[in-house]
Amino acid sequence: MTKTRSHLLAALAWAVVALSLLPIGWMLLSSLRHASDIAAGEQLSSSLALRWENYRDLWVNVDFFNYFRNSLVVCGLATVISTACALCAAYALARFRFRGSHAASLAITVTQVIPGMLFFLPLYMLYRNLGESWGVQMLDTYRGLIFLYVALFTPASIWIMRGFFVAIPRELEDAAVMDGCSRFGAFVRIVLPISAPGIIATATFVFLLAWDELFFAWVLTSSPDVQTIPVGIRLFINQFQHRYDLMMAAGAVSTLPVLLAFFAGQRYFIKGLAAGAVK
Amino acid sequence: MAMRKKRFDAFPYLLLLPAALLMLAVNLTPIVQGFTMSLLKLNQFTLGQYLDAPFVGLDNYRRVLFDADNPLRHGLGLALRNTALFTLTVSVLAIGIGLAVALLMNRDFAGKGIARTLLLLPWIVPSYVVGTLWGFMWQRDVGIVNVVLVDWLHLLSERPFWLLGSNSFWAIVIPTVWRAWPVMMLIFLAALQSIPEEPYEAATIDGVSRWKQFLHITLPLLKPVIVIQLMFQIIDNVYSYNIVSMMFGQGAGYPGEWADLLMPMLTRQSFNYWLFGQGAAVSFITMTLMLVFVGAWLKAFRRSMTGDD
Numbered sequence: 001m002t003k004t005r006s007h008l009l010a011a012l013a014w015a016v017v018a019l020s021l022l023p024i025g026w027m028l029l030s031s032l033r034h035a036s037d038i039a040a041g042e043q044l045s046s047s048l049a050l051r052w053e054n055y056r057d058l059w060v061n062v063d064f065f066n067y068f069r070n071s072l073v074v075c076g077l078a079t080v081i082s083t084a085c086a087l088c089a090a091y092a093l094a095r096f097r098f099r100g101s102h103a104a105s106l107a108i109t110v111t112q113v114i115p116g117m118l119f120f121l122p123l124y125m126l127y128r129n130l131g132e133s134w135g136v137q138m139l140d141t142y143r144g145l146i147f148l149y150v151a152l153f154t155p156a157s158i159w160i161m162r163g164f165f166v167a168i169p170r171e172l173e174d175a176a177v178m179d180g181c182s183r184f185g186a187f188v189r190i191v192l193p194i195s196a197p198g199i200i201a202t203a204t205f206v207f208l209l210a211w212d213e214l215f216f217a218w219v220l221t222s223s224p225d226v227q228t229i230p231v232g233i234r235l236f237i238n239q240f241q242h243r244y245d246l247m248m249a250a251g252a253v254s255t256l257p258v259l260l261a262f263f264a265g266q267r268y269f270i271k272g273l274a275a276g277a278v279k
Numbered sequence: 280m281a282m283r284k285k286r287f288d289a290f291p292y293l294l295l296l297p298a299a300l301l302m303l304a305v306n307l308t309p310i311v312q313g314f315t316m317s318l319l320k321l322n323q324f325t326l327g328q329y330l331d332a333p334f335v336g337l338d339n340y341r342r343v344l345f346d347a348d349n350p351l352r353h354g355l356g357l358a359l360r361n362t363a364l365f366t367l368t369v370s371v372l373a374i375g376i377g378l379a380v381a382l383l384m385n386r387d388f389a390g391k392g393i394a395r396t397l398l399l400l401p402w403i404v405p406s407y408v409v410g411t412l413w414g415f416m417w418q419r420d421v422g423i424v425n426v427v428l429v430d431w432l433h434l435l436s437e438r439p440f441w442l443l444g445s446n447s448f449w450a451i452v453i454p455t456v457w458r459a460w461p462v463m464m465l466i467f468l469a470a471l472q473s474i475p476e477e478p479y480e481a482a483t484i485d486g487v488s489r490w491k492q493f494l495h496i497t498l499p500l501l502k503p504v505i506v507i508q509l510m511f512q513i514i515d516n517v518y519s520y521n522i523v524s525m526m527f528g529q530g531a532g533y534p535g536e537w538a539d540l541l542m543p544m545l546t547r548q549s550f551n552y553w554l555f556g557q558g559a560a561v562s563f564i565t566m567t568l569m570l571v572f573v574g575a576w577l578k579a580f581r582r583s584m585t586g587d588d
Contacts, residue, residue, distance in 0.1 A: 006386075006388070009383065009386065009388070010388035010389065012383060013380075013383050013384060013388060013394055014390075014394065016380055016383065016398070017394050017397050017398055020398060020400075020401055020457070020461070021397060021400060021401075023401070023412060023413070023416065023457065024400060024401065024404065026412075026416065026423055027408075027412050030415070038421055039421060040421075041420060041421045041426070043421075044426075084297075085297045085298045085301060086298065088294040088295070088297060088298065089294060089295050089297070089298035089299070091294055092290075092291040092292075092294035092295045093295070095291070096288070096290070096291035098288065098291045098292070100292075101291070104295060104299065107302060107306075107307070108302075110306075110570070111302060111306045112514070113514060113566075113569050113570055113573050114306070114310065114566050114569065114570070115518050116305055116306065116309070117518065117520065117542060117546075118313075118518070118542075118562045118565060118566055119309035119310055119312070119313035119559070119562055120546065121313070121316065121549070121555050121558065121559065122308070122309035122312035122313050122316065123305065123309050125312075125329055126304075126308070126309070126312075129329075147305075148305060150301060151301040151302065151304060151305030151306070152305060154298050154301055154302070155298075155302060155306070158298060183290055184290075208403075211405055212405045212406050212407070212521065214406075214407050214520070214521045214524070214525070215520055215521075215524075215542075215546070229405075229407075230405070230407040230521070230525075233407060233408075233411060233525070234407070234524075234525065237411065237525070244415050244421070247411050247415065248411075248412065248415065250411075251404075251408040251411055251412055254405055254407075254408055255403065255404050255405060255408060258403050258405060259400075259403050262399075262403050266396070270399075270465060
């Protein structure tokens with residue numbers, strides 16, 4: 001292959017990168033403009049100073065921090081609990097053949113084809129009845145949202161985690177059990193430490209999914225003490241249709257935590273994603 | 280682990296228990312109750328009784344499918360058409376672009392690793408942010424799309440309304456593809472890197488063109504990945520909700536006859552008209568169709584997915 005051709009293709013690759021990042025750049029730029037400049041269509045004018053106050057406004061005047069905190073609490077806890085449930089279930093499915101293991105695998109596959117959203121009303125009624133008949137408040141509480149997210153995202157996490165467990169040779173656990181370790185002990189002390197990459201990948205995956213959930217957060221919560229970021233943004237659009245400056249600032253701020261989570265888990269996550277998909 | 284002879288072993292069941300209970304509560308029970316609901320007359324007067332509401336048999340199904348005056352049916356036809364077109368367009372574009380860029384990235388050039396990471400960024404942006412961001416970009420007067428197309432490139436002589444009429448179909452397709460293709464690229468890139476170089480070397484010696492090499496070596500080897508990713512894309516896109524509902528006002532609003540998809544339509548009409556029994560009937564029909572589709576897909580491509588053919 002000629003050198004020119006190779007340079008051209010490299011240039012093309014970078015052009016694709018630049019093109020695909022333009023909308024994100026546009027979001028950041030608009031988040032630093034005055035609403036009136038955006039309305040006048042002048043947000044590209046280079047004479048304008050960057051308005052970092054927009055981010056302060058978002059924090060102080062719109063109380064975005066409230067939604068931000070709720071999202072962190074709900075998605076953070078959902079990630080921890082869901083990953084833990086998925087670890088146990090995936091280990092059972094990867095290591096043991098038992099009566100019902102096929103049915104469990106099938107049920108997990110089926111839940112991937114039928115999202116919880118398709119049957120939102122039974123879930124809503126379940127939550128309402130738990131509150132009215134049993135005194136367990138699930139609507140408009142952290143625990144209601146966390147429980148739902150854990151349940152929604154556990155099946156897919158089991159699938160990812162299972163792939164990691166299958167790749168681990170079972171001789172290690174056998175040796176530990178021979179040495180007098182209980183099987184659960186062997187799972188916790190031997191298998192989990194060497195599965196750290198898989199656990200990080202699974203947790204990153206759950207966090208990204210939970211952070212992106214809009215519908216149930218919208219239906220199941222009604223007070224600002226519980227509502228998460230997507231609900232906050234939706235309410236904001238309702239109220240201030242033309243404050244694109246703040247909307248874009250909110251978008252940038254809500255991208256930050258998932259971006260950090262992604263970079264933290266990137267090494268394992270990308271590998272897991274690629275491996276899980278190719279297999 | 281030593282084989283125990285037919286003794287009941289509780290350990291795997293205990294490990295599976297938490298996940299099984301969760302799935303029972305949030306996935307399986309609602310499906311059964313959803314089916315029951317689809318046989319009941321559930322409106323604002325009977326919702327309080329919930330599962331004790333009057334039984335109407337298959338009437339909800341009849342009204343959803345055949346009753347011309349029914350608001351839910353009216354929306355359903357358009358939403359189904361849009362969802363089918365949307366799913367097909369987005370899935371094919373996401374996979375096509377993902378594969379093309381993966382081929383472009385599967386070579387050595389300066390900063391390759393950074394480029395790969397940067398390409399994933401659109402996928403990191405939460406979909407509700409994608410909806411608001413592109414909703415802003417599509418604005419007729421202040422949106423950047425019209426600034427570029429009309430003011431800079433002069434491709435169009437007047438500013439189109441992107442969020443109205445049939446343009447709104449593309450207004451939801453493009454952001455969805457923008458967010459979906461990076462992952463496809465990543466997956467194809469991993470698959471490309473697992474292909475050995477020998478067949479290409481042999482083909483080059485035989486004077487086979489690069490395009491023919493792609494058609495006869497690369498594509499067949501990628502077929503298992505394409506088949507499974509296409510299926511996941513189709514499932515994802517059929518249930519698409521966030522981008523449409525954030526782009527068009529508060530989501531309770533009507534996105535117009537070219538941008539209304541199944542899930543936004545279903546949730547909106549159920550709440551607006553209190554047609555929860557009929558909504559459940561639509562959910563059940565959708566579920567059945569999707570299960571049949573996935574079952575048929577897996578059966579048809581089983582051999583190519585396990586790499587036996």
